[in-house]
Amino acid sequence: MEKILITVVDHLQIAATGVLIAVLVGITMGIVLTRYKPIAGFVMSVTDIIQTIPTLALLSILMIMFGLGNATVIIGLFLYSLLPIIRNTYVGILSVDEGLIEAGLGMGMTKTQLLFKVELPIALPIILSGIRIAFITALGITTIGVLIGAGGLGHFIWRGIQMQNTRMILSGAIPVSILAVGADLLLGFLENKLVKRAKRA
Amino acid sequence: MVRFENVKKAYNDVTVIEDLNLHIKEGQLVVLIGPSGCGKTTTLKMINRIIEPTSGSIYIDGEDITKVNPVMLRRKIGYVIQQIGLFPNMTIAQNVEIIPKLLGWPADKRRKRTEELLHMVDMSPEQYADRYPSELSGGQQQRIGVLRALAAEPPLVLMDEPFGALDPITRESLQDEVKRLQKKLKKTIVFVTHDMDEALKIADVIVLMKDGKIVQAASPEELLSNPANDFVAQFIGKHRLNDGLEIETVEDVMRHDPVTVTKDIGTSESVALMKRKGVNSLLVVDDEGRLEGVVTVDKIRKQGKAGRNISELIDKDIRTIPTNTNAREAFDILIEDKLDYLAVVDDKNKVKGLVTKTSIVKALAEVVWKDNGHE
Amino acid sequence: MSEFFAFVVREQDLIISNMLRHIYISLLAVFIGTLIAVPLGIWLTRKRKIANYILGITGIIQTIPSLVLLGLALIIFGLGVKPALIVLSLYSILPILRNTYTGISEVDDMYIEAAKGMGMKNIQILYMVEIPLALPVIIAGIRISLIYIISWATLAALIGAGGLGDLIWTGLASYDKNLIYGGAIPASILALVVGALIGFIQKIATPRGLRR
Numbered sequence: 001m002e003k004i005l006i007t008v009v010d011h012l013q014i015a016a017t018g019v020l021i022a023v024l025v026g027i028t029m030g031i032v033l034t035r036y037k038p039i040a041g042f043v044m045s046v047t048d049i050i051q052t053i054p055t056l057a058l059l060s061i062l063m064i065m066f067g068l069g070n071a072t073v074i075i076g077l078f079l080y081s082l083l084p085i086i087r088n089t090y091v092g093i094l095s096v097d098e099g100l101i102e103a104g105l106g107m108g109m110t111k112t113q114l115l116f117k118v119e120l121p122i123a124l125p126i127i128l129s130g131i132r133i134a135f136i137t138a139l140g141i142t143t144i145g146v147l148i149g150a151g152g153l154g155h156f157i158w159r160g161i162q163m164q165n166t167r168m169i170l171s172g173a174i175p176v177s178i179l180a181v182g183a184d185l186l187l188g189f190l191e192n193k194l195v196k197r198a199k200r201a
Numbered sequence: 202m203v204r205f206e207n208v209k210k211a212y213n214d215v216t217v218i219e220d221l222n223l224h225i226k227e228g229q230l231v232v233l234i235g236p237s238g239c240g241k242t243t244t245l246k247m248i249n250r251i252i253e254p255t256s257g258s259i260y261i262d263g264e265d266i267t268k269v270n271p272v273m274l275r276r277k278i279g280y281v282i283q284q285i286g287l288f289p290n291m292t293i294a295q296n297v298e299i300i301p302k303l304l305g306w307p308a309d310k311r312r313k314r315t316e317e318l319l320h321m322v323d324m325s326p327e328q329y330a331d332r333y334p335s336e337l338s339g340g341q342q343q344r345i346g347v348l349r350a351l352a353a354e355p356p357l358v359l360m361d362e363p364f365g366a367l368d369p370i371t372r373e374s375l376q377d378e379v380k381r382l383q384k385k386l387k388k389t390i391v392f393v394t395h396d397m398d399e400a401l402k403i404a405d406v407i408v409l410m411k412d413g414k415i416v417q418a419a420s421p422e423e424l425l426s427n428p429a430n431d432f433v434a435q436f437i438g439k440h441r442l443n444d445g446l447e448i449e450t451v452e453d454v455m456r457h458d459p460v461t462v463t464k465d466i467g468t469s470e471s472v473a474l475m476k477r478k479g480v481n482s483l484l485v486v487d488d489e490g491r492l493e494g495v496v497t498v499d500k501i502r503k504q505g506k507a508g509r510n511i512s513e514l515i516d517k518d519i520r521t522i523p524t525n526t527n528a529r530e531a532f533d534i535l536i537e538d539k540l541d542y543l544a545v546v547d548d549k550n551k552v553k554g555l556v557t558k559t560s561i562v563k564a565l566a567e568v569v570w571k572d573n574g575h576e
Numbered sequence: 577m578s579e580f581f582a583f584v585v586r587e588q589d590l591i592i593s594n595m596l597r598h599i600y601i602s603l604l605a606v607f608i609g610t611l612i613a614v615p616l617g618i619w620l621t622r623k624r625k626i627a628n629y630i631l632g633i634t635g636i637i638q639t640i641p642s643l644v645l646l647g648l649a650l651i652i653f654g655l656g657v658k659p660a661l662i663v664l665s666l667y668s669i670l671p672i673l674r675n676t677y678t679g680i681s682e683v684d685d686m687y688i689e690a691a692k693g694m695g696m697k698n699i700q701i702l703y704m705v706e707i708p709l710a711l712p713v714i715i716a717g718i719r720i721s722l723i724y725i726i727s728w729a730t731l732a733a734l735i736g737a738g739g740l741g742d743l744i745w746t747g748l749a750s751y752d753k754n755l756i757y758g759g760a761i762p763a764s765i766l767a768l769v770v771g772a773l774i775g776f777i778q779k780i781a782t783p784r785g786l787r788r
């Protein structure tokens with residue numbers, strides 16, 4: 001039991017680290033792309049291609065490049081998470097009503113103030129929805145990490161599959177499913193709250 | 202043709218149509234009019250059983266419509282919905298031919314019918330038959346919406362605010378067309394609007410409704426000269442104040458609200474605006490409202506680049522007349538030079554209005570129909 | 577790199593046969609999934625209340641990691657191609673179901689009313705109006721599904737489905753770079769090509785009047 005709990009924390013840590021880096025890089029890139037729209041299509045296509053590559057294929061190629069272990073999985077998670085985060089940031093900011101931007105500029109806001117006071121707050125629910133998708137996907141990919149020597153709950157499932165041991169499989173499958181469903185509900189709840197707040201304003 | 206007998210419609214406890222009795226005679230164009238929510242659409246949709254009455258009966262040619270299979274019933278009734286609703290995945294020809302196809306007409310007969318209909322509204326089949334609805338202006342789409350309803354030659358046509366979203370000029374020409382088609386093809390038409398101008402212009406009978414009840418059903422003349430009560434009088438109010446109206450200058454016969462833009466508007470924006478207003482050209486003015494020229498949809502399509510503004514596409518060669526021009530003179534210019542419109546400008550070249558043939562006719566009609574019974 | 581090329585030449589039969597198997601499994605799974613998902617999705621648009629439940633449940637299933645579902649399949653059905661196909665088919669239902677449902681639901685009411693008013697029967701409204709208008713969205717669902725399933729099929733090798741995943745994880749187990757590349761690169765190319773191909777089909781299947 002204790003071992004499972006430790007592994008849960010491990011699992012969460014790996015997934016969260018990968019997504020967190022992607023959030024920092026992805027939101028920045030998404031914002032930059034709204035200022036350089038001509039290259040936005042290109043960048044999205046590249047991230048789209050990365051997403052299309054089968055998980056196991058990408059992870060195992062990364063393993064050859066970066067070796068066994070958690071770090072390699074985190075790199076993979078980062079790559080997979082970029083697309084939803086960049087795209088939702090980009091779409092979210094562009095969806096901000098022109099009128100609001102003009103109003104902001106009319107009030108004498110600088111571009112930076114406009115970004116932090118108007119564009120990002122309004123785009124936040126959409127960005128959060130991208131993060132949610134990325135994080136749920138990341139929890140799933142982390143289970144595969146065991147195949148390239150990383151930790152996490154995939155360990156039990158993989159061992160269980162090898163030994164055809166139901167108990168072993170379930171001791172990984174149940175906690176990771178609870179994590180995924182729970183995280184989805186929690187982040188979805190946050191998202192709804194933000195949307196509602198935005199509507200009231 | 203259509204008879205409502207004690208028709209009532211309620212949603213849960215809310216009655217929206219109360220004991221409606223109405224007889225629509227064959228060959229008549231009957232306009233249902235009244236304030237928003239008074240039950241016009243509900244009344245119309247009960248005729249083709251999109252909505253079923255709570256009680257009472259509706260008869261078409263003496264037959265209780267609840268006894269007819271709704272699918273068969275509807276194939277004999279043309280229906281134009283307010284939002285046009287042309288199927289975007291079908292060409293204009295395919296849209297027009299849907300009902301004939303459902304009825305099993307052979308392909309060549311369908312095609313001939315489509316061509317005939319397109320000619321009727323001055324849209325050449327070669328040019329338009331194989332286009333998609335998204336490739337037509339708003340006014341053209343509404344024409345097709347009407348044609349689609351007429352395609353299988355239904356004796357009865359229902360139209361729910363078919364010209365609601367159009368600019369006044371296109372709207373008037375479509376009204377003319379519907380009236381012409383109705384007379385020529387001897388259709389019975391039930392037409393919903395909330396625009397009294399429209400009703401007075403095309404109706405044989407105007408049915409004025411309020412809160413689910415008919416307040417007065419009468420010919421336009423009768424309605425104008427003998428309003429049943431204060432509500433009717435109020436509703437037609439401005440049309441009764443024509444006493445002493447005289448036509449002298451173009452100011453008396455022009456539209457006062459032409460669609461204008463400034464030249465920094467983007468090409469795609471202006472196409473969208475034209476689409477929305479159902480016009481093919483826009484008057485371009487500067488910040489002070491002074492006329493600079495005109496931009497047409499054709500020119501934008503041919504030479505416009507997305508993301509650019511219209512400044513290079515403005516046609517400066519546009520016929521203008523000053524506000525104090527004699528109305529008769531303006532009319533002569535329109536006819537002789539075969540123009541669609543004249544821009545009316547003041548001494549600073551500011552746009553004041555637009556003279557079209559319909560705007561003149563309308564002004565004349567108001568003088569002719571002036572009503573002495575009021576004030 | 578040249579070492580890898582030599583490997584590819586030497587083991588081309590192995591790579592090709594695994595690739596064909598991979599394609600076969602993925603296509604079959606998505607085909608079965610489509611046959612179930614499209615009619616089900618259409619039916620659900622007529623049963624809004626049930627739809628909310630079912631889409632809620634499929635939404636939850638979709639968040640569960642793939643390895644977990646494969647593990648459960650092993651518990652329930654045992655090792656082999658069949659259990660793998662069952663899980664893959666079931667999983668492929670989810671995106672197609674959702675897109676079919678959304679696509680049909682999002683057809684503007686005015687088109688339905690216009691169609692009804694013209695005297696179309698329900699079935700005619702379905703195949704003349706609703707399906708054509710929803711088709712691009714439905715195909716997009718099939719595309720997403722197929723890309724997922726190609727990815728999942730590499731994992732399904734773990735429970736005995738065979739395919740390119742076999743090469744990858746045998747490679748991982750013995751740390752044989754060539755085997756890993758030999759599985760991973762064709763699998764990636766496969767996913768990209770299939771994605772592009774269906775994207776192309778989607779363009780063609782979109783009536784001109786709906787293209788933007």
Ligand SMILES: Nc1ncnc2c1ncn2[C@@H]1O[C@H](COP(=O)(O)OP(=O)(O)OP(=O)(O)O)[C@@H](O)[C@H]1O
Binds near residue numbers: 217237238239244395
């Ligand atoms: N499905 C419905 N359920 C409940 N009430 C309805 C429903 N449809 C219409 N109503 C009500 O019935 C009344 C009449 O509606 P109807 O659409 O006939 O009005 P209308 O005269 O066409 O108005 P408008 O000019 O705004 O189109 C309105 O008060 C409306 O709110």
Ligand SMILES: [Mg+2]
Binds near residue numbers: 241242243361
């Ligand atoms: Mg209405």
